[in-house]
Amino acid sequence: xxxxxxxxxxxxxxxxxxxxxxxxxxxxxxxxxxxxxxxxxxxxxxxxxxxxxxxxxxxxxxxxxxxxxxxxxxxxxxxxxxxxxxxxxxxxxxxxxxxxxxxxxxxxxxxxxxxxxx
Numbered sequence: 001x002x003x004x005x006x007x008x009x010x011x012x013x014x015x016x017x018x019x020x021x022x023x024x025x026x027x028x029x030x031x032x033x034x035x036x037x038x039x040x041x042x043x044x045x046x047x048x049x050x051x052x053x054x055x056x057x058x059x060x061x062x063x064x065x066x067x068x069x070x071x072x073x074x075x076x077x078x079x080x081x082x083x084x085x086x087x088x089x090x091x092x093x094x095x096x097x098x099x100x101x102x103x104x105x106x107x108x109x110x111x112x113x114x115x116x117x118x
Contacts, residue, residue: 026112033110042100046091078108
């Protein structure tokens with residue numbers, strides 16, 4: 001139970017940091033956003049083994065990285081995904097290639113830009 005509370009705190013703090021704590025600043029979005037299937041492949045290969053239903057290997061419950069959309073899907077925590085990979089906290093097993101990292105950064109930037117459109 002203590003691990004779940006700590007994980008929730010890390011997620012919340014990462015979300016606040018990555019969102020600029022109320023600022024509307026987004027990272028620059030690429031000219032072409034990555035295809036959802038490309039993003040899902042990276043998440044499946046590097047994240048979905050633990051961050052799914054049920055969570056595995058001590059991953060916190062409450063969100064899923066084995067799907068992009070829907071309640072608690074990866075899009076709902078995209079900002080925190082970037083915080084976790086940039087901090088080196090994730091993935092715990094293996095690592096991301098430069099191309100995978102770029103795909104996830106571009107995906108998050110595109111989502112942020114979409115949220116910022118009035």
